[in-house]
Amino acid sequence: MNLLEQLIKLQEIDTAIMEIEELQGDLPKKVDELTTTMSELEVAITSAEARLTEVEVEIRKMQTLEQERKDKIAKLQDQLYLVKTNREYDALMTEIDFLKEELDKEEMRELELSEEKDQLTEQLETDKSKNEEMSQELGTQKKELENRIAETEEEHSELTQLREKVVKNIDKPNLALYDRVRGAREGFAVVPIVNHACGGCHSRIPSQLEAEIRSGDKMTQCNSCRRILYWEKAEVPS
Ligand SMILES: [Zn+2]
Structure with a gap:
């Protein structure tokens, strides 16, 4: 993972x-x-x-x-x-x-x-x-x-x-980021991109940024709500 x-x-x-x-x-x-x-x-x-x-x-x-x-x-x-x-x-x-x-x-x-x-x-x-x-x-x-x-x-x-x-398995700075955003955003720190927008606050995601998120596992936060964004189609092993 x-x-x-x-x-x-x-x-x-x-x-x-x-x-x-x-x-x-x-x-x-x-x-x-x-x-x-x-x-x-x-x-x-x-x-x-x-x-x-x-x-x-x-x-x-x-x-x-x-x-x-x-x-x-x-x-x-x-x-x-x-x-x-x-x-x-x-x-x-x-x-x-x-x-x-x-x-x-x-x-x-x-x-x-x-x-x-x-x-x-x-x-x-x-x-x-x-x-x-x-x-x-x-x-x-x-x-x-x-x-x-x-x-x-x-x-x-x-x-x-x-x-x-x-x-x-998660390094401390990223875990701290997760905890901080989760605390501030009603339990959801990681959200998918839905219709070119943040799944948390619905702010539009620039297409260049969306392409980056879609292609790799680079950590990207929504500019508006600071939630961590991921590409929805990504398979999440359970
Ligand atoms: Zn957002």
Whole structure:
């Protein structure tokens, strides 16, 4: 193989490697994103569960307090029948009224807490089922990614070995030129002449230059896009 043929061969290998890598597509990214979203959701679930426990404790405290108030009020109301003076009666009534007001406040607080408890329970149910769904989705995506990597692993390593062999036959300046043009031109550094024009950028190739490329293996670059040109009819041994 002459230099041009070596470069064309190298480009075939590089294109095949690129296709294999593209086959994995956005799967690694999707797996990453899903993992991040799931850990955020898990943090939210843990914090909602902690708050729910607090709310339940506070509700029980409130209920104990309310029961104590009710017992106290009942006791004071019994005492009303035993008092002998108006002053004593008024004093008891004042205390009963105060306790009733306190009881109202506590019952209101218990109601608020119960509402919060309902909201938290509902939110937790939604989050947990979302988490469960995501966990299954993540499992599927991870498996798919592993399969795709496994499927192409052999081919990928064969191509990489082949590339090393081909690269050995190309001198450093030309390899550097190939890499540079390939990097700048979307993976295609070597292009055929098509209808007297560059197969990459379609710039017209002067007929004198075309004749030179057609006759020999001289390295010629397109004046416009700097891609390496070859005569399309050239047989490329594989
Ligand atoms: Zn060109």
